[in-house]
Structures are given as structure tokens and as C-alpha cells.
Amino acid sequence: ILKGSLELTIPEAGNLCMRPLKTKSDMSKEHMMEIRRQNCNPMIMKVTYYKKPVFIHQGHMQWLWDVDGRRYLDLFAGVATVSVGHCHPKVTAAAEKQLRKLWHTTNIYVYSPLHEYVDKLAATLPEPLKVIYLTNSGSEANDLAMLMARLHTGNFDIITLRGSYHGGSPQTMGLTSNSAYKYPIAIGLGCHNTMCPDVFAGPWGGSHCRDSPIQTIRNCSCPQGLCMANDKYIGQLKEVFATSVPSRIAAFFGEPIMGVGGAVQYPKNFLKDTYKLVRERGGVCIADEVQTGFGRTGSHFWGFQGHDIMPDIVTMAKGIANGFPMGAVVTTHEIAASFGRGVHFNTFGGNPVACAIASSVLDTMKEDGTQQISHEMGTYLLMGLSKIRDKYEIIGDVRGKGLQIGVEMVKDKASREPLPPAAMSEIFEDTKDMGVLIGKGGVYGQTFRIKPPMCITKDDADFFLAVFNQALNNYMEAHH
DSSP states (O other): OOOOOEEEEOOTTOOOEEEEOOSGGGSOHHHHHHHHHHHOOHHHHHHHOOSSOOOEEEEEBTEEEETTOOEEEESSHHHHTOOSOBTOHHHHHHHHHHHTTOOOOOTTSOOHHHHHHHHHHHTTSOTTOOEEEEESSHHHHHHHHHHHHHHHHSOOOEEEETTOOOOSSTTHHHHOOOGGGOOSSOOSTTEEEEOOOOTTTSSSOOSSOSSSSSOOSSOOOOOTTOOHHHHHHHHHHHHHHHHTSOSSOSEEEEOSSOSTTTSOOOOTTHHHHHHHHHHHTTOEEEEEOTTTTTTTTSSOSSGGGGGTOOOSEEEEOGGGGTTSSOEEEEEOHHHHHHHTTSOOOOSSTTOHHHHHHHHHHHHHHHHHTHHHHHHHHHHHHHHHHHHHHHHOTTEEEEEEETTEEEEEEBSOTTTOOBOOHHHHHHHHHHHHHTTEEOEEESTTSOEEEEOOOTTOOHHHHHHHHHHHHHHHHHHHHHHO
């Protein structure tokens, strides 16, 4: 599938033109194999998963090409990072323009594009979230948010959800609750976790718990308007308060929808009830929007808005600059004042090129209607995937909002036990070989993650659904 070898270029006139991809003309087969041997080292392979790695050459919008000229529909977007499309013409033009003007200064100087950008970003957030600190990554943003919370509250302990991922720095590794991302050293002191309120795989859940077009296959006996699963998971949080932390805490960290954890969605009122309990104990509430922000959930620009909550601090990265290294922490004037007792300085935070790109990304999101695309295409994909779920015993759950989608694979629907890694890899590899790139996540690597650039079309969605269905069919025929 997708044997076409085309390269997209953007001429100055702005019209798309195509020419044959010429990689083999200047690179022998032996030379390409040597490059693969040199670059595809075991550490990289641990991350890429693929038995036959994809050696990417270039990209355009929702498409990627490898060095052999093979085209792939990218439904993982560099881990939910390419927001408006690979090498989007408008964003590329903004980057080129800034590169010819000024690459770097620091925020010890006044530079108008930086201030214009933060004003534009602040306008997307509700009051009182109006003070912005620019960083270079999501890990760095979350690290800074931890420091802010502890300084402002005078407390130390922070709670996250079991199975979550909040970064790979020494501090944020403490927030991250997944052994695959931890090392046997002292990290993240003062970090604790509570049970993830997973209404599919967890001990409690039902058929109308979550804010998604698709609900779980589990039965539910809750009276209208009540969610006993939510009460049970809140009870687990209360256990943590009673046994694992002091009477006063610094913060609660939570994603509106889990990212690396497998697109897990919580009972509808879980975050609202959690925020209330955390604030009663002196803590601040932090929304990690690194993956859910910038309209990816479709219904709102920020994921927390879908939970009817108001965080004290919001962290963001990934889609903020369409793949250019950038992150941000947004908070209130009150918390910023506590943080201002010392000098905070970041050499690259607010870099002119980063700000020019991020500003163009915000403009492009508005002009291209990416949030609406996320809503419409995400709902279409979820409905299509739910039909596939009903066909195959090894699909346990389909969930998500917008273009933040998870497909949890199981041995069988009754047990809900995770599908083994070898089986996941087989389906994953087959999907790639048929021309579609997706991701994996979950504590046991049991969830396929679909988080494409927010520019995909109905044709793209139909193509993926056909490929995914075929990969599942191939697996079932080979093993059952």
C-alpha cells in the first residue's frame, strides 16, 4: 500500500508541487544500509519498537516519507507534537523569516515578538491564568511547576495518578508513575501516587462514566446522575491522604486525558472532586496539558475546560510549536509573586525563533480550524474504531476525545487482561508495513495511541480504519 514516491515542495508562490523523491540517486543501497547500522543502535530501538525501523527522510502535513521513498500516514505526530502538520507552509515561512532576522537573544532584553506571543497565548486561557514562563520542553515545564507549587504553598508532597507520565528529568521522574521510565536512583522525593481512575481496566467502571463518544463495554448499575466508580476512586485518594502524605500538601498533578498512560479517561467528576480535596489540604492543582492542549480534545482548546475545573498552574509543550522545542508554564499572579522571591532565568526560554514559530502555530490553528477538525475527525475515528472493537475479541476498549484516542488490546473481553507485547508488536509492525504510523502506551504497552497532526481528512481516517482492520484480521488468522 502507498508505493507512491512523491516529494512535496513549497515554492514561493505558495502552491504545492510534486517531484519524484530522489534518495537512491545520490545514495547507494550499501551506503543506506551502513547509515541504518550506524544510527539504529539498541537504545534507539528500545524507543522505536519496530523490528524494521522507519528511517524518515522528510514530511509534509500528515505524511512522512522514508529514505526509500515510501509514504506513511502519520497518526502519532511525533508523540502528539506535530499539531498543525509537518512543515506546514505558513509555519515554515514564519520560521524562515525569523531566522533571517534574529536567532537568539535572552529575556534580559526586551524583544517585542516574545511579548506579542505571550499576550496571544494568554488570551487563550481564562482568568486568572495570565502569567507565563517559557521553557524548552514539557519535562522542564513540569519541573518548574513543581518548584512553584512548593514555594507558594510552603509544602513539599505532590500526588499524581498511577500510570501517569510527566517527564524524564530527575524531579519529574518522581511524578511519573511507570517503571519503564524510572532508574534505580533517588529521584523525585516527596512524590506519591493514587490509583488511576481507569473505568475500563480498573476495579470499578461502567457504561456512562466518561466524557467520550464511546463508552466502555462494562455494565453499569448506577442511578441516573450518580457514578459509584468515581466515589470508589475518590475513596482511594482519601486513603493516600490518610496514609501517605502529611496533612498539608504542595500539589496534585494530572492530565485531562492520560497521554503515555494510554489515553485513559476518568469518571466525569473525578478531577473536580480531586481539586476540592487537594485545596482543602493546602495544595495547588496543576493541569498537565502537554498532550491535551491546543484543541487536541476537540471540544475545548484546553483539556481541563472539558472537566469544568480551574487549575492553579497549567503546563504545556509538544503542540505549542508544532515540533520546535518549546514549553510553557502558565499560572496566577499570586503564585508568580511567591516564585518571584528568587531570580528565575532560562537562557533559551522565549527564544525569538521559538516565539515566531509558536505565534504562527496559534494563527494557523485559528485559520485552519484545527480544533474543529479534531472534534469532527476524532469522533469519526472513534465511531469507526468502536465498530472494529465489536468485531474482534482482542479489542477491549476504544476511548478518547478529539484526536487523543486510545485502543486498549486484551487477551479477551471477559478478563480484560493486557494483550502480550509480542502480539502488540505484530499488529503494530503490520500496520506500519501497510503505510500507517501509530503509537503505543499504557503501563503494559497494551494500548495503541492515535494522536495525528490536526489536519487529517476523512479519507485519511478511512484509510487507517481499513489498514487497522486488516492488521487485526491478519493477526487473528495467524493465531486463532
